[in-house]
Amino acid sequence: MIRNVAPTLLLIAALAVSSLGAQTASLVRDINTAPYVPVEASEGPQQFTPVAGGAVFFTLGGDTYPTAALWFTDGTAAGTRFVAAFCESSGCSHVPEVVATLPGLAFFLAESNGDLTPSPRLWRTDGTPAGTFPLTPQLHSFAYSNSFLAFGGRLLFSTCVYQGNACSLWRTDGTPAGTASFAPVSAANLVEAGGQVYFLGSGSAGRGLWRTDGTAAGTRIVRALPRDNYLWNLVAAGSRLFFQTGPDSGQVWTSDGTPAGTRLARSFAESGHEFLPLNTQILRSIGDGKVALVGIRDSSVPNLWVSDGTPTGTVRLTNAPTVEGRWVPRENQIEKLGKRLVFIAGSRLWSSGGSLATTRAVSRCPGGCPEVPADSPLVRAGNRVVFAGKDAAHGTELWVSDGTGPGTRLLADLCPGPCDSKPRAFTAAGGLVWFRANVSGSNGTVQLARTDGTAAGTVVLGRTVEEGVGLDLAVSGISGNGGKVFFTGFDRQYGAQPWVSDGTRGGTRRVTALPGHGGSSDPMDLTAFGDRLLFSATDGRETGLWVAGAAGASPIPGTAAPASTPAPMDVTVAGGLAFYVPGGMSELWRTDGTAAGTLGLASFPGQTLSDLHDLGGRLVFLVSSADGAAFSFWASDGTAAGTVKLFDLPAGTQRVSDVAVVGPELYFAAETSATKAQVFRSDGTAAGTRPILDLPCVNCTGPFYPLSYTRLGSLVYFTAWANGSNFSGPSLWRTDGTAAGTVRLVPDPASSGPLKMYFPESAFAFGGEIYFLAHDPTIDDGDHTVLFRGRDENAARLAPVGSPPFQPFAPDFTPVGSTLFFRAWDPEHGIELWKTDGTPQGTVLVRDLLPGPASSDPQDLTAAGGRLYFSARDAAHGRELWNTDGTAAGTVLVQDLAPGGLSSAPEQLTLVDGRLYFAADDGVVGREPWSVPIP
Numbered sequence: 037m038i039r040n041v042a043p044t045l046l047l048i049a050a051l052a053v054s055s056l057g058a059q060t061a062s063l064v065r066d067i068n069t070a071p072y073v074p075v076e077a078s079e080g081p082q083q084f085t086p087v088a089g090g091a092v093f094f095t096l097g098g099d100t101y102p103t104a105a106l107w108f109t110d111g112t113a114a115g116t117r118f119v120a121a122f123c124e125s126s127g128c129s130h131v132p133e134v135v136a137t138l139p140g141l142a143f144f145l146a147e148s149n150g151d152l153t154p155s156p157r158l159w160r161t162d163g164t165p166a167g168t169f170p171l172t173p174q175l176h177s178f179a180y181s182n183s184f185l186a187f188g189g190r191l192l193f194s195t196c197v198y199q200g201n202a203c204s205l206w207r208t209d210g211t212p213a214g215t216a217s218f219a220p221v222s223a224a225n226l227v228e229a230g231g232q233v234y235f236l237g238s239g240s241a242g243r244g245l246w247r248t249d250g251t252a253a254g255t256r257i258v259r260a261l262p263r264d265n266y267l268w269n270l271v272a273a274g275s276r277l278f279f280q281t282g283p284d285s286g287q288v289w290t291s292d293g294t295p296a297g298t299r300l301a302r303s304f305a306e307s308g309h310e311f312l313p314l315n316t317q318i319l320r321s322i323g324d325g326k327v328a329l330v331g332i333r334d335s336s337v338p339n340l341w342v343s344d345g346t347p348t349g350t351v352r353l354t355n356a357p358t359v360e361g362r363w364v365p366r367e368n369q370i371e372k373l374g375k376r377l378v379f380i381a382g383s384r385l386w387s388s389g390g391s392l393a394t395t396r397a398v399s400r401c402p403g404g405c406p407e408v409p410a411d412s413p414l415v416r417a418g419n420r421v422v423f424a425g426k427d428a429a430h431g432t433e434l435w436v437s438d439g440t441g442p443g444t445r446l447l448a449d450l451c452p453g454p455c456d457s458k459p460r461a462f463t464a465a466g467g468l469v470w471f472r473a474n475v476s477g478s479n480g481t482v483q484l485a486r487t488d489g490t491a492a493g494t495v496v497l498g499r500t501v502e503e504g505v506g507l508d509l510a511v512s513g514i515s516g517n518g519g520k521v522f523f524t525g526f527d528r529q530y531g532a533q534p535w536v537s538d539g540t541r542g543g544t545r546r547v548t549a550l551p552g553h554g555g556s557s558d559p560m561d562l563t564a565f566g567d568r569l570l571f572s573a574t575d576g577r578e579t580g581l582w583v584a585g586a587a588g589a590s591p592i593p594g595t596a597a598p599a600s601t602p603a604p605m606d607v608t609v610a611g612g613l614a615f616y617v618p619g620g621m622s623e624l625w626r627t628d629g630t631a632a633g634t635l636g637l638a639s640f641p642g643q644t645l646s647d648l649h650d651l652g653g654r655l656v657f658l659v660s661s662a663d664g665a666a667f668s669f670w671a672s673d674g675t676a677a678g679t680v681k682l683f684d685l686p687a688g689t690q691r692v693s694d695v696a697v698v699g700p701e702l703y704f705a706a707e708t709s710a711t712k713a714q715v716f717r718s719d720g721t722a723a724g725t726r727p728i729l730d731l732p733c734v735n736c737t738g739p740f741y742p743l744s745y746t747r748l749g750s751l752v753y754f755t756a757w758a759n760g761s762n763f764s765g766p767s768l769w770r771t772d773g774t775a776a777g778t779v780r781l782v783p784d785p786a787s788s789g790p791l792k793m794y795f796p797e798s799a800f801a802f803g804g805e806i807y808f809l810a811h812d813p814t815i816d817d818g819d820h821t822v823l824f825r826g827r828d829e830n831a832a833r834l835a836p837v838g839s840p841p842f843q844p845f846a847p848d849f850t851p852v853g854s855t856l857f858f859r860a861w862d863p864e865h866g867i868e869l870w871k872t873d874g875t876p877q878g879t880v881l882v883r884d885l886l887p888g889p890a891s892s893d894p895q896d897l898t899a900a901g902g903r904l905y906f907s908a909r910d911a912a913h914g915r916e917l918w919n920t921d922g923t924a925a926g927t928v929l930v931q932d933l934a935p936g937g938l939s940s941a942p943e944q945l946t947l948v949d950g951r952l953y954f955a956a957d958d959g960v961v962g963r964e965p966w967s968v969p970i971p
Contacts, residue, residue, distance in 0.1 A: 061917065061931045064569075064953070064965040065589040068576045070555025072530065073962075080532020081107070081524045083133075086517040087163040088140035090115065093522070093534060094132055095550075102127035104146065108163035111520050111536040113548035118937045119161065120168045123147040124893075124915060129154035136184040136191050141210045143184070143191060145175070149909065150866045150891020155198040160210045165911060165937060170890075171208055171215040174198035185226035187233050190214070192250055194223035194235070207250050219255040221246060225270035229277055230293060234258070236267040236279060243267065245279065245291055245298055258291060259298040273321040276345055280319065288319070288329060290345030301343050302350040304331040318365075322372040328379075330364045338364045340379065342390060353388045353395045354381060368413035371421050376439040378421060380408050385423075387439040400441035403429070415462045417469050417489030422447060424459045431456035434473070436489055448494045450485065451475055459485075466516030468493075468539065470523075472500070484523065486539055497537055497544040500525040522547075556962030559944070559955045561607035563614070565629070567949040570614050571965060572603040579603045579619065583629055584953065584965060593631035606657075610650035613674045615657075617645045624657070626674050637672055638679045647695040651702055651720055656682065658692060667692050667706070671720060683722035694743040698752050701773060703745050705731075705756070715743070715756060717773045728771050728778045731756060748801040753781075753827070755797045755808065768796040768808060770827070781828040782810070792829045793822070800849040802856050803874060807849060812836070820862065821845075825874055835879035837862060837870055850897040850904060855922050857882070857904050859894055866891030869906065871922050883924040885910045894918075898945040900952050901970035905930070907942045907954075914939030917954065917968070930968060934959040942966070 081093045090110035097103040103124050109116040122132060123146075132146035135158075145156040148170060156175055161168040176196040184193040189209065196203040203222040208215035221239035223246065228234075237246045242260030244267070249255075261267065261281055270279040277291040282303065291298035320328045326344045333339075333352070343350035356363045369380040377388045385408055388395035398405055406425025409432065414421040417436070420443070425435035430449050434457070437444035450457035450473045457473040464470075468486045475483050475496060487494040500523075514523045525535030530549040537544040557573035559582075564570075568585040580596035581604055582589050595604065595616075602619030609615075613626045613633075622643050627634040640659055647658040655672045659681075667689050672679040685692065686708055695704040702718040708727075718725035745754040750772065757766040765785070771778040785794040796810035805825050812822040815836055824831035837860035847858040860870040865884045868891065872879040885892035885908050892908040899905075904922070909915040913932045916939065920927035933940035933956055940956040947953075950970055957963040 059919075059930050059968045059971070061933060061956075061966050061968040063958075063961065064584050064967055066554075066961045066964055067557035067559075067573050067582070067589065068555035068962060068964070070576045070962075072549070073555060074529065074531025075533065077524075077526070077532045081534045083144075084515050084522040084524075084534075085134045085137060085142040085144075086515050087137075087142050087161065090163060090520075091515060091517055091522040092119065092142055092161055092163050096128075096131065104128050104132050106132070106161060106168065107534070107550070109522065109534050109536075109547050111522070111547060116534065116548045116550065118550075118914075119163065119165055120937070121909075121914060121939060122149060123154075124149050124909065124939065124941070130156065132156075136186055136193070138186055138189070138191060138210060143171075143208075143210075148174075148890060149886075150861075150893045153198065158193070158195070158208070160208075169212075171210075171212060172197070172206070182225055183223060185228065185233060187228055188250060190250060192226060192233055192248070194221070194226065194237070196222070205248060205255060218250070218252045219248065221255060225268070225279070227270055227272040227277070229272035230275040232293060234270065234272070234277055234291075234293065236270050238263075245270075245277070245289075247293060258293065259295050269319045271319045271321050271327060273323070273327050274325045276325045278319050278321075278327045278343065278345065286331075288331070288343060288350070290343070301345050302333075302347055304333050318367045318370075320367050320370050322370065322377060324372075328370050328377065340364055340370075340381070342377070351390070352392055353377070353390075354386075355392060356381075366413075368415075371414045371416055373416075373419060373421065373439045378414060378437065378439040380412065380414060380423070383407050383410065385425075385437060385444060398437065398439070398441050398444050401444040402442065403427070403446070405441065405444060406435055406446075412460075413462055415464055415469050417464075417487060420489045422462070422469055422487055422489055426456075432458045434459045434471075434487065434494065447487065447489070447491060450496060463514045465514050465521055466519075466539070470514055470521065484525070484535075484537065484544060486537075495539070495541060497539075497541050500527075500535065554960060554962040556957065556964065558603070558963050559965045560603055561605070561616075562944040562946040562953055562955065562965070563607050563609055564946060564948045565609055565614055566612070568629070569946060569948045569953045569965070569967075570607060570609070570629075572605075572607060572616075573965070574599050574603065581607070581614070581616065581627060582965075584967075585949065589965065592627055592629055592634060594634035595625075595627060606646065606648045608648035608650065608655060610655040611653040611674060613655075615648055615655045615672065615674075617648075624672060624679060626672070635676075637674070637676050638670075647692075647704075649695065649697045649702070651697050652700055654720070656697075656702060656720060658695060660692070664690065669702075669718070669720075669725075682720055683718075683725050696743070696745050698745045699747045701752070703743070703752070703754070705743055715754070715778075717752075717771070726775065728773065728775045729756065729769065744797065744799045746799050746801040746806070748804070748806060753799045753801065753806050755799050757797075765795045766797040768799060768806075768810075768828070783829060793824065793831075795821075796824070798845075798847050798849070800847075800856075802849065802851050803854070805874065806831070807856065807872070809837075809845075809847060823858075823860075823872065823879060825872075832876075834872055834874075834876050835870075837879070848895075848897045850899055852899045852904050852922070853902060857897055857920075857922070859897070861891070863889060865889065867893045869894045869897075869904075869908070869920065869927070882920055882922060883927040885918070885927070896943055896945040896954075898947060898952065900947045905945055905952055907945070909939065912937065915941045917942045917945075917956070933957075933966070 079096050084091045084093045092108050095105045104122045106119040132144050134144045136143045157170040158172040159170050191208050194205050204217040205219040206217045221237045223235040223237035226235045232247050234247050241257040243263050244261040245258040265281045281287050286304045288301045290301045318330045322328050329341050330338050337356045339352050339356050340354045341352050363382045365379040371378050385398040406427045412424040414423050420436050420438045422436050426432040433449050434447045436447040459471045459473045461472045470486045484497045484500050521537045534547040555576050559571045559573045562571045568583045573582050578596040581592045604616040607616045615626045622640045624637045642662045644660045659668050667685040669682045671682050690707040692706045707713045713731040714727040715729040717728050743756050752771050755766045768781045782796050791813045793810040796808045799808045806827050809821040820836040822836050823834040850857045855871050857871050861867045866889050869882040894906045894908040897906045903919045905919045908918050914937050917930040942954040942956045945954045951967045953967045956966050
């Protein structure tokens with residue numbers, strides 16, 4: 037969920053919002069009144085990237101980034117805006133990744149809202165909502181940033197499309213019309229040299245070094261290499277190319293872009309050693325058509341080498357004394373200064389003129405040469421390098437060197453006295469080197485600083501982290517743009533936020549405060565409790581059960597526990613009482629809403645309570661042993677004496693799932709052996725509990741999708757999944773509650789005879805018939821299921837809607853009068869709201885709220901007052917509360933609670949006594965209970 041922007045921005049936006057319908061939602065109560073909660077570093081701004089007029093950046097939601105948001109800033113509060121949200125429904129499997137830029141545009145990989153698989157698309161943005169959109173279909177998530185290259189005003193990239201697994205080269209100018217694949221070649225390490233793009237790839241012409249000019253005709257192999265060779269680490273050094281190959285990647289090759297000029301420079305990995313030891317994988321361009329590399333030859337010790345592409349010009353620079361420790365440099369610890377190569381090895385600064393004889397540790401530094409921390413990079417500042425160095429007099433401070441002893445000196449003692457500033461997170465931007473340093477001791481305040489390599493040009497810019505908060509965080513995506521540098525800064529009140537600097541102390545400041553939120557009560561388990569609403573919530577001090585009604589909301593005495601305790605779980609109303617499991621406990625409690633009527637009923641030490649249901653006015657629930665070896669069903673009438681075991685499940689039961697009350701009966705599934713799962717029917721007694729269907733499975737670990745039960749008259753229809761040898765996949769069944777009366781209604785796809793449908797799922801009774809989704813063999817595009825109306829394989833075909841094959845999808849069938857609403861997917865509209873009256877012509881899309889293949893993803897479908905209420909997103913308002921009368925014109929936004937493109941993310945819609953309650957975050961008070969009157 038996207039959290040709020042700064043309060044001032046919200047106020048301005050809120051004043052601009054007019055009522056979009058006859059209803060107005062109101063806050064039930066701000067239960068947790070805590071002020072602005074500082075944003076954690078892991079959720080704050082990251083990946084700042086320049087675009088026209090400013091920079092874009094991402095923020096992440098908590099709990100393993102369930103939502104990612106894109107923002108734009110020009111360095112002012114007024115010029116900071118929300119742009120787009122990604123993967124709001126199911127959460128991001130991967131953080132969005134910026135992969136390239138073109139003038140005024142940033143390109144990134146991100147999972148789209150509504151996509152049914154967590155595979156990214158390539159997006160572009162100019163920092164505006166209208167200018168932010170996907171350019172490609174879903175791609176495999178291994179589309180890496182080194183497969184993208186700006187060339188000739190376009191972006192060239194290589195990727196594999198998710199559907200069909202087709203790998204090819206693509207090009208884009210940032211428009212949909214200018215985005216297309218142009219060559220069926222798999223590529224990596226795209227580099228530019230001599231006005232051409234080269235890459236290591238594989239296609240019909242072979243596997244090896246390729247070149248392209250961005251057209252199909254101009255894409256060809258330069259030289260093919262054995263298919264069992266490794267190919268990696270292509271770099272350009274001027275107009276010459278270097279890469280690694282060979283059976284064990286132990287060969288360095290070079291190329292001038294011609295077949296004849298593509299040749300072996302030198303082979304390493306002799307004496308049976310690997311070419312590159314772990315964490316020293318280097319081919320670093322150092323100019324003059326040369327590269328630096330780390331390799332092993334004729335010994336077991338890695339050394340630093342340089343190569344000009346010829347065997348005689350590939351020479352060793354160091355004579356490492358031992359393989360132990362970290363003697364060879366990392367890639368970011370090598371720099372070319374004039375004719376001198378400067379590098380870090382063995383905690384010393386070294387210099388080389390290009391041969392072993394001219395390589396020596398830097399010495400005769402004024403005041404002594406420093407020890408260099410193993411993780412310090414060398415960063416160029418003009419014709420020198422800056423780095424972190426340590427000596428006895430100053431500790432770890434900022435040093436500078438031109439590669440000579442006399443030219444190596446302490447640049448700035450940023451933390452005078454007996455302390456270390458520990459410069460780190462070095463980033464070159466705008467002709468300066470930016471870094472973070474402690475300014476008042478090893479546990480002191482971390483500040484942003486910058487240097488041009490001179491003492492006068494080294495400036496501490498200001499406090500960015502309070503003491504003990506976020507120490508040693510790398511500068512996140514620093515980038516220069518029009519004299520401004522954007523970065524992630526910190527303060528105690530707001531936490532991680534976007535900051536901006538013009539390189540001066542007075543010009544370094546927090547841009548604004550976003551995102552963030554007030555204290556949230558996080559209402560859960562919203563449940564109708566007579567004419568009141570029952571829910572769990574926290575006020576920041578205690579967590580417990582609350583009730584809400586016409587008089588407002590208040591806590592139920594006797595249900596509170598410390599806020600650090602998990603909220604009460606599985607709140608279930610039965611027989612006029614509310615039953616619940618206290619958070620973190622194995623006990624059953626009940627309440628009537630009063631202190632006297634709140635009491636514990638039974639304790640189950642070392643066991644788990646779950647699946648609480650109302651069965652005929654009495655609570656039934658499942659008790660599972662901690663080791664998963666014993667399962668039993670219990671019941672309660674709200675008294676300790678009336679809380680009793682109903683029956684045990686058979687010995688050897690491994691898992692119980694899909695427990696549901698269907699009319700007067702209880703149905704559930706259980707894995708009763710390693711090769712068999714069973715569907716059970718129960719009337720709540722041991723004698724009335726029996727298996728009605730065996731579902732064979734192979735190594736049962738969950739042999740069925742969630743079962744879908746629905747009652748029509750005296751019969752129960754359900755869909756169940758199995759993966760046995762006789763049939764595999766979901767099928768439609770009917771039962772009268774006995775094994776003999778349980779029959780399969782749709783033949784297995786492997787059965788003989790014409791196939792009318794296969795894999796039916798999501799059965800639902802409505803208007804005297806059964807509705808369900810199934811695959812239609814007459815549609816061979818593999819992208820649709822079909823909505824059917826009927827009770828067996830001869831059901832009437834209504835419309836091709838649903839989800840791609842083998843993708844479980846909940847349609848959430850919800851009747852309103854004579855109309856059945858449901859969620860459906862198709863490739864033209866994504867996941868949107870549909871309806872049916874039971875006829876093919878009456879089965880239609882209600883409205884495409886987010887036009888095109890993107891999804892508005894309607895959720896929490898709820899009937900109220902003759903209309904359907906639901907949560908959905910559109911481009912202008914984010915995810916908010918909507919309602920519909922079943923027409924496009926009658927599908928309207930109830931209220932934009934979180935202004936603009938931010939999302940209040942309504943959920944748990946619950947109708948109670950003429951009001952629809954829900955949990956939402958308006959961006960000011962946090963996630964709290966809200967309600968709207970139902971006309």
